[in-house]
Each structure stands twice: as C-alpha cells, then as structure tokens.
Amino acid sequence: MSVGAIEEPQKKSARIMVVDDELDFLDSIKRALIIAGYRDICLLSQPLQVKEILKQRTFDLVFIDLCMPQINGLEVLEYILSIAPHTRCIMLTALDDAETAALSLRMGAWDYLTKPISRNKLMCILDRALG
Amino acid sequence: MRRGRDIQPVVYSPNLDVDSEQKLRGIFENAIVPIIAIGMDGRLIEANPAFLKLLCYEPSDLPNLDIHDLSSPQDPNMFDRVVAGEIDSYMVEKHYRRKDGQVLDVIVSASALKDPQGRLHSVVVVIQDMTQFKALERNLIEEKQLFESLLRNLPVGVTYVREAKIAYTNPAFCRIFGYSESEILGRSPDILFGPENPVKFEKNFPRLLRSKTRTLHSEMEAHNKTRERLFIEALTTVGYIDGQDCLIGIVNDITARKQLEARYRLLFEAANDIILMIDPEDLKIFDANPKAIEVYGYSRRELLKMSVMDITLAAPTKNSISGKTISETAWPVGVYPRVQARKNGEQIPVEVSSALVDWQGKKAIISIIRDVTEQRRLQQQLMQADKLASLGSLVAGIAHEINNPNNFITFNIPILEDYWKEVFPILDKYAEKNSEWMLLGMTYPEFKTDVLKLLNNMEHGSDRINGIVSELRDFARIQRDEHRTPVDVHSMVNRVVTLTDKQVGKQVSSYQVEIASNLPEIIVNPARIEQMLINLILNAAQAADKKNSYVKLKVMQNLLKPNHILFEVEDNGCGIEEAVKSRIFDPFFTTKEGPEGTGLGLSISYGIVQDHGGQITVDSTPGIGTMVRVTLPVSRG
Known part of the structure; x- marks a missing residue:
C-alpha cells in the first residue's frame, strides 16, 4: 500500500489575517493555511486589536467572523476597508442570512462564506481570491 | 151600477133602485179598504169608516176635510188634473197626513164620477195603506246595505259557487287572488288552484254539495292571477241561495304566515347544528331536527322516546345542590360543553346552548348543540403549530451551538489525515524492518488500516451531524421564509x-x-x-x-x-x-x-x-x- 507523502507545498507569500473570537477555529484555519503553504499568518481573537495591527502593517486577505463580542464583523470590515481599501475581505460566519450577506457584499466584502465549511472549499475560495 | 164599454168614467146613475142603493151603502160602510168621494171643490163628500179610522178622523170632521189638506204638497196633484178634465182616473203613490200629523204611505186609485149628461160631479178614491209595507221595504234595503257593506269591507274573502261556477265574490276575495270581479264571476273555482289542485271543484261539485261534513276547514295552496303561489285558509259550507244549493267559501290569505312558518321550519330543518326541544321536567326530547338524527345515529322515533341524558355522558357535577331539579344541574340553561355519545358508542365533544322558553303553553328547553370535534381537531392543529414554532426557535439556537464544535471536527479531520499521511511513510519503513511489530495487539498493517478507517468514520459522523443541523436550520427557518x-x-x-x-x-x-x-x-x-x-x-x-x-x-x-x-x-x-x-x-x-x-x-x-x-x-x-x-x-x- 503506497501512501504517498504530501509534497512539500509551494511557499506562498500572501499575507493573511483571521479575525475570529473562537480559538479552536483560529487553530484549525492556521493548520490548513500552513499545510497549504502560507507562512505570513496573523490570528486575532480580539477583534479590537485590528486597529493596532493595521497601524503597523497591511494584509492581502482577511477572514472576518460576524458575531463577536465587543465589535461586530461588519464594523471590522468597514474599518479595514477604510484603512486599506484593496484588502480582500472574506466574511466567514455561522450566520446564514441572505440580508447580512448582501449587506456585507455591498460594503465591499469579497465573499461571504458560511460555517460549517470544509477545508477544501475554504482553500478553493482562498486561491480564487488571491489568484 | 153599469159599466160602460170604457172602464172610465164611472157614470153615476140616479135611477138605482133603493135596494141597490142600500146594498152599495152597506158595502161602502163595511169595506176594509178606505174609500172617499171628493167633490169638485176638493171637499170630501163621503168617507167610509175605514178611511176615518186610517186617518184618525171623526165622522163629524168630514164636512171640514179637503183633499188638498190631506195630501202632502210634494206629491203630484192628480186630483186637480181630473177636475180640469185632463184625465178621468189615476193610480199613484201618495202621502196622506193623519189628523195627528203623522204621514202615511198610500196608493190611491181615483176615478171621476159623471152625471148622465157627462158632467163631472165627484171623484171616488180607493186608498191602500202602504205604511207597514214601506217600513218593511226600508228595513230590507237597510239590511241589504248592511250586508253589502259588511262583505265589501270584510278583510276576509267571501264567495259562493253555484253550478260549479263562481257566482259571487267580495272585494277581499278578488284582492287575494288578484282578479277583478268581472274576470272571476262565472268561472270555475279550479282556476284558483294549480295543477295539483286538491279539490277539483268542477268535477266534484255535486259530491261537494252532498258532503256529510257541512263545514270544511282547510289550508290549501292556491295561486293568484299572475300564478304566484298563495297559501289560503278556507272555510267552506253548503248553503242555499236564490233557490239553489251552493258552496259558500270564506278565504283567508295566510301566505305571509306560511312563509314565516316555513322560514322557521327551514331554520330547524336545515340547521347545521343539532336542535332539540326538551321537556325541562324529565329532560325528555320531544322534537329533534334532521341534524340530530344525522349526528346521533338514532332515528327520530327513537330520539323522541329518549331523555337527553341517554345521549349525554354524565357531566362533572361537583356540587349537586339539593333543591335543584335535574335539568338545573344536568342540563342547565346557558352555554356549556358536554360529551355526548352516538348510537354506535362513539363519543363526540359538543358545545350546548340552552334556553328556557314558553312553548305551546308549557315550559320547554331549546338546546342548540354543536359538534365541536372538528373544532377540537383544529385546536390541536393550532397547538401543534405552536409547538413547532417554539421548537423552531429553540432548534435554531441549538443548531448554532452544535455547528461550531462540529465544524471543528469536519474541518480538522482531513488535516489530521494529512498529518498521518506524513507520518505513515516513516512508520512503513520501520515496519519493513520489524515485521513482528505489534501496536495495541494489532499488526502494523491492521493498525494503519484502522487509523484511516477511524478517521474516515469520524469524518462521516461529523458530516452526518452537519446534515442534521442543516435540516434543523431549514426547519427553524420555515417560519420566517417569505x-x-x-x-x-x-x-x-x-x-x-x-x-x-x-x-x-x-x-x-x-x-x-x-x-x-x-x-x-x-x-x-x-x-x-x-x-x-x-x-x-x-x-x-x-x-x-x-x-x-x-x-x-x-x-x-x-x-x-x-x-x-x-x-x-x-x-x-x-x-x-x-x-x-x-x-x-x-x-x-x-x-x-x-x-x-x-x-x-x-x-x-x-x-x-x-x-x-x-x-x-x-x-x-x-x-x-x-x-x-x-x-x-x-x-x-
């Protein structure tokens, strides 16, 4: 039985931030990103820290959860786009609601994904967003 | 006395022998009919006792009596015309004034008397007293007018039928049937009834006249001139008018009453609720509408032998207060629920609405009973809907909570698989060198297969949880899906x-x-x-x-x-x-x-x-x- 070793993934340079108050989910997505070859990964479980971080640097792509304590995902989206309008922002939430989805897209989100989501699907979308 | 060829004038003959004169005088004096002779000046020459009696005069009054004073001035003065030679005799209705002033109706027959030379010398008048007869006539006329007025103004139709034809109708009769008098007189009474005429007057007329029950009271369906349906109440009797047997009918238009009755009857018959009439004393049913028969499954005859308690399950009587009749506790007035039983034993929940009424001089309970089986079912449906709605929001919450941890599993199992796939080549090499290598009682190939199988099963399990959660969310979402x-x-x-x-x-x-x-x-x-x-x-x-x-x-x-x-x-x-x-x-x-x-x-x-x-x-x-x-x-x- 041959179990082929996973090929060493191509190193990818995209800078990615994930804003989600759920630590387990941050861990999961980090694993998937690393396996896929991304190294510049910033995980934020405290959405209010977005302001601090964006003062120091920028990102190519940000995953934003919607329902978080302290601050709503839509506000985070609005803030990021006001500082760095070219950032690809993907909403990633358990809230399966057409109105909120439409609102986020109107505000400038690149996509609106609902949890549960499989790794495959997430990576596909990510590739497309960065492609 | 000799009569000429012409009946008048009567010629007075002085040559009458004494015997004849005596006889005539006797007749004159004793006649019941009043007779007078009047001179040309109008004075009465002779008056028999009958005359004097009629006008209440004494024989001594005679010389002073003048025909002009006796007669009413309004009457035609025929006497003067005789005197003037215009006529020789006359017969006329007149009025004579009695001595006491009362006026009498009389008919007088007068003839001129002439001497042999043809000279007029007196007038003989025979008088017939008509006073009583006239009074009778007046009475008859008054009576006739009274009857006519009665019949004309009576709100009840009156008719009589002679030789199978309508011979008389009063205005009310014409009004009821919509015909004018002239349209209806002389026609057969059958025209007043439709084809299902129950009587057939024309055909059965002789039999109707002979019928033993002289007076017949009936309610019938008829129709008027414009063929509208009428209900009449008729009272017929056999009578005898103008020398012929006839059928007298008195007719009342009861269409309005019948329609009202029919409406109430219809309410009762067609009601979609059970209606029972119940005796408050013993709760016996004495009337039941068709709906009752349909719902309970008993025949009408069976129901009318039953008490309402025979079809009603005992009510929850928490306090059967003494002094109250059974109806007040078991079947009271008011609105309340009960459970009743059909003939086949099936129980039906009902809503009873009972009222105490006066009915044909007695007390009665009218109960309107509604089968609420369907209503109960709807209520249950509503409860079901309620249950689902509240469950919906609960489910939405739970789904969300399950989602996150489960997504963690779904998401990470492929990663764990990747991890293992990184490790397996190393283990493969080790196993090649150590063929006896056992892990937890398994050979290495068994172990490796099981790890992959476990991962696979976990992935499936978690997928299945995802499936259920997504269905739950569907379910919860239905309520706000517009x-x-x-x-x-x-x-x-x-x-x-x-x-x-x-x-x-x-x-x-x-x-x-x-x-x-x-x-x-x-x-x-x-x-x-x-x-x-x-x-x-x-x-x-x-x-x-x-x-x-x-x-x-x-x-x-x-x-x-x-x-x-x-x-x-x-x-x-x-x-x-x-x-x-x-x-x-x-x-x-x-x-x-x-x-x-x-x-x-x-x-x-x-x-x-x-x-x-x-x-x-x-x-x-x-x-x-x-x-x-x-x-x-x-x-x-």
Missing part, C-alpha cells in the same frame, strides 16, 4: 416527479401521477413546496411493503374549498399505527431505523404547509396504506 412567487403547478409537480422518479421507482412497482388540467397558478415558495412534496412522496415510497406496491400523486382543484389546490399522496404501504398517528408531525419523531431518517421530514413539511396557509391531513390504516392530503390556497389571503 419568498413567494406565482408558480405553474404543472411544471412544479413535473419537477418533483423528475426528482423522485428514480428513487420511488426503486421502492415501489408503480408510481402514478395525475395532474388535473387548467390548474391556476399558485403563489408559493416553489422550493419549499417541492421539498414538501418530495418529502411526502419519499415517505410514501418508503412505506411500501407489498408486492404490487404503488405511490399515487394526484393534483387537482379542491372541490370543497374554492381557490385551493389539493395534493394527494397515496400509498398502499404499511400504514401508520394508531398509537403513533398523533406524533407523526413532531420533530425528531421517526419510525425508520438507522441513518435513514432524522424525523424532521414530515415536521418540516407540516411547517411549510402551515406557512403557506394550507392544511395537511393524514388518513391511514395500518397494513392497508396511507393517504396524505395537502390543501394550499391559490394565493395567500
């Missing part, structure tokens, strides 16, 4: 059939679809309705347990409810056990074993139908089959 569009029923059902064809075909030997033509568009959420239909069809197919199993889908206009479409899904499968019937719409209720069902399908279908303002009912006989009917309004009201 997306509606007009949909062609034909193409929608065809889509459903295409989607289900393969799967249903695997489970049953025949899948029949009937869609009525000319169905209107319905305003629905098509995806939801399709989902609902698919659920029902797959359920039906899964019930198959016979050789010639079938699933029938019928779509048609709901004949009982206008503007509703009826979807019927019928199968001849295993049916639904009575014990679980009430729970089939409950979420998570399933009879299917293993991973086949979540128990949400029917519950979701129920929610969808409710949400569209429709109804879903299930008829099932265990072992025979099931029929699910869904009724949807064409547009939501």
Whole structure:
C-alpha cells in the first residue's frame, strides 16, 4: 500500500489575517493555511486589536467572523476597508442570512462564506481570491 | 151600477133602485179598504169608516176635510188634473197626513164620477195603506246595505259557487287572488288552484254539495292571477241561495304566515347544528331536527322516546345542590360543553346552548348543540403549530451551538489525515524492518488500516451531524421564509416527479401521477413546496411493503374549498399505527431505523404547509396504506 507523502507545498507569500473570537477555529484555519503553504499568518481573537495591527502593517486577505463580542464583523470590515481599501475581505460566519450577506457584499466584502465549511472549499475560495 | 164599454168614467146613475142603493151603502160602510168621494171643490163628500179610522178622523170632521189638506204638497196633484178634465182616473203613490200629523204611505186609485149628461160631479178614491209595507221595504234595503257593506269591507274573502261556477265574490276575495270581479264571476273555482289542485271543484261539485261534513276547514295552496303561489285558509259550507244549493267559501290569505312558518321550519330543518326541544321536567326530547338524527345515529322515533341524558355522558357535577331539579344541574340553561355519545358508542365533544322558553303553553328547553370535534381537531392543529414554532426557535439556537464544535471536527479531520499521511511513510519503513511489530495487539498493517478507517468514520459522523443541523436550520427557518412567487403547478409537480422518479421507482412497482388540467397558478415558495412534496412522496415510497406496491400523486382543484389546490399522496404501504398517528408531525419523531431518517421530514413539511396557509391531513390504516392530503390556497389571503 503506497501512501504517498504530501509534497512539500509551494511557499506562498500572501499575507493573511483571521479575525475570529473562537480559538479552536483560529487553530484549525492556521493548520490548513500552513499545510497549504502560507507562512505570513496573523490570528486575532480580539477583534479590537485590528486597529493596532493595521497601524503597523497591511494584509492581502482577511477572514472576518460576524458575531463577536465587543465589535461586530461588519464594523471590522468597514474599518479595514477604510484603512486599506484593496484588502480582500472574506466574511466567514455561522450566520446564514441572505440580508447580512448582501449587506456585507455591498460594503465591499469579497465573499461571504458560511460555517460549517470544509477545508477544501475554504482553500478553493482562498486561491480564487488571491489568484 | 153599469159599466160602460170604457172602464172610465164611472157614470153615476140616479135611477138605482133603493135596494141597490142600500146594498152599495152597506158595502161602502163595511169595506176594509178606505174609500172617499171628493167633490169638485176638493171637499170630501163621503168617507167610509175605514178611511176615518186610517186617518184618525171623526165622522163629524168630514164636512171640514179637503183633499188638498190631506195630501202632502210634494206629491203630484192628480186630483186637480181630473177636475180640469185632463184625465178621468189615476193610480199613484201618495202621502196622506193623519189628523195627528203623522204621514202615511198610500196608493190611491181615483176615478171621476159623471152625471148622465157627462158632467163631472165627484171623484171616488180607493186608498191602500202602504205604511207597514214601506217600513218593511226600508228595513230590507237597510239590511241589504248592511250586508253589502259588511262583505265589501270584510278583510276576509267571501264567495259562493253555484253550478260549479263562481257566482259571487267580495272585494277581499278578488284582492287575494288578484282578479277583478268581472274576470272571476262565472268561472270555475279550479282556476284558483294549480295543477295539483286538491279539490277539483268542477268535477266534484255535486259530491261537494252532498258532503256529510257541512263545514270544511282547510289550508290549501292556491295561486293568484299572475300564478304566484298563495297559501289560503278556507272555510267552506253548503248553503242555499236564490233557490239553489251552493258552496259558500270564506278565504283567508295566510301566505305571509306560511312563509314565516316555513322560514322557521327551514331554520330547524336545515340547521347545521343539532336542535332539540326538551321537556325541562324529565329532560325528555320531544322534537329533534334532521341534524340530530344525522349526528346521533338514532332515528327520530327513537330520539323522541329518549331523555337527553341517554345521549349525554354524565357531566362533572361537583356540587349537586339539593333543591335543584335535574335539568338545573344536568342540563342547565346557558352555554356549556358536554360529551355526548352516538348510537354506535362513539363519543363526540359538543358545545350546548340552552334556553328556557314558553312553548305551546308549557315550559320547554331549546338546546342548540354543536359538534365541536372538528373544532377540537383544529385546536390541536393550532397547538401543534405552536409547538413547532417554539421548537423552531429553540432548534435554531441549538443548531448554532452544535455547528461550531462540529465544524471543528469536519474541518480538522482531513488535516489530521494529512498529518498521518506524513507520518505513515516513516512508520512503513520501520515496519519493513520489524515485521513482528505489534501496536495495541494489532499488526502494523491492521493498525494503519484502522487509523484511516477511524478517521474516515469520524469524518462521516461529523458530516452526518452537519446534515442534521442543516435540516434543523431549514426547519427553524420555515417560519420566517417569505419568498413567494406565482408558480405553474404543472411544471412544479413535473419537477418533483423528475426528482423522485428514480428513487420511488426503486421502492415501489408503480408510481402514478395525475395532474388535473387548467390548474391556476399558485403563489408559493416553489422550493419549499417541492421539498414538501418530495418529502411526502419519499415517505410514501418508503412505506411500501407489498408486492404490487404503488405511490399515487394526484393534483387537482379542491372541490370543497374554492381557490385551493389539493395534493394527494397515496400509498398502499404499511400504514401508520394508531398509537403513533398523533406524533407523526413532531420533530425528531421517526419510525425508520438507522441513518435513514432524522424525523424532521414530515415536521418540516407540516411547517411549510402551515406557512403557506394550507392544511395537511393524514388518513391511514395500518397494513392497508396511507393517504396524505395537502390543501394550499391559490394565493395567500
């Protein structure tokens, strides 16, 4: 039985931030990103820290959860786009609601994904967003 | 006395012998008829005792009496015309004044008397007293007028029929039937009745006149001139008028009363509620409408022998206060619920509304009783809907909570798999060198297979949780799903059939679809309705347990409810056990074993139908089959 070793993934340079108050989910997505070859990964479980971080640097792509304590995902989206309008922002939430989805897209989100989501699907979308 | 060829004038003959003169005088004096002779000057020459008696004069008054004074000045003066030679005799009605001033009606016959030379010398007058006769005549006229006035003004129709023809009608009679007097007189009374004339006057007239019961009182249907239906109350009797036997009829128009009666009767007969008339003393039923017979299953005859308590289950009487009659405790006045029993023993919940009334001089209870079985069922449906709604919000919350941890598993298992796949080549090499290597009692190849199998199973398990959660969310979402569009029923059902064809075909030997033509568009959420239909069809197919199993889908206009479409899904499968019937719409209720069902399908279908303002009912006989009917309004009201 041959179990082929996973090929060493191509190193990818995209800078990615994930804003989600759920630590387990941050861990999961980090694993998937690393396996896929991304190294510049910033995980934020405290959405209010977005302001601090964006003062120091920028990102190519940000995953934003919607329902978080302290601050709503839509506000985070609005803030990021006001500082760095070219950032690809993907909403990633358990809230399966057409109105909120439409609102986020109107505000400038690149996509609106609902949890549960499989790794495959997430990576596909990510590739497309960065492609 | 000799009479000439002409009857007048009478010639006075002085040559009468004494004997004759004596005889004449005797006749004159003794005649009952008053007779006078008047001289040419108008003075009375002779007057017999009858005359004097009639006018109350004494013989001594005679020389002073003048015919002009006796006569009423209004009467024609015929005497003077005789004197003038214009006429020789006359006969005329006159009025004579009595001595006391009272006026008498008389008829006088007068003749001129002439001497042999033809000279007029007196007038003889014979008088007939008409006073009594005149009074009688006046009475008769007055009486006739009274009768005529009575008949004319009577609000009751009066007629008499002679020789099978109407011979008299009063105005009220004409009014009742709408004919004028001239139109109706001389015609057969049969024209007043329709073809189902019960009497047939013309044919039966002789028999009617001979009938033993002289007076007949009847209520009949008749019709007027314009053929409108009338109800009359007729009193007929045999009479004798103008020398002939005849039928006298007195007719009253009771159409208005009959219509009122008929209306109330109709209320009673056609009422969709049971109406019982009950004796308050012993609660015996003495009248029951057709609805009562239909609901209770007893015949009218049976019901009228029963007490209302024979069909009513004992009421919960917490305090049977002494001094109260049974009706006050068991069947009181007012509105209250009861449970009654049909003849076949089946119990029905009812709502009673009773009132105490005076009825034909007695007290009676009128009870209007409504079978509320259907209402109770609707209430239960409502409760079911309520239950589902509150469950919906609960489920939405739970789904969300399960989602996150489960997504963690779904998401990470492939990663864990990747991790292992990184490690396996290393382990493979080690195992090649150590062929006896055992892990937890397994050989290395067994271990490796099991790790992959475990990961695979976990992935499946977590997928399945995701599936259930997503269905739960569907279920919770139905309540706030408002997306509606007009949909062609034909193409929608065809889509459903295409989607289900393969799967249903695997489970049953025949899948029949009937869609009525000319169905209107319905305003629905098509995806939801399709989902609902698919659920029902797959359920039906899964019930198959016979050789010639079938699933029938019928779509048609709901004949009982206008503007509703009826979807019927019928199968001849295993049916639904009575014990679980009430729970089939409950979420998570399933009879299917293993991973086949979540128990949400029917519950979701129920929610969808409710949400569209429709109804879903299930008829099932265990072992025979099931029929699910869904009724949807064409547009939501």
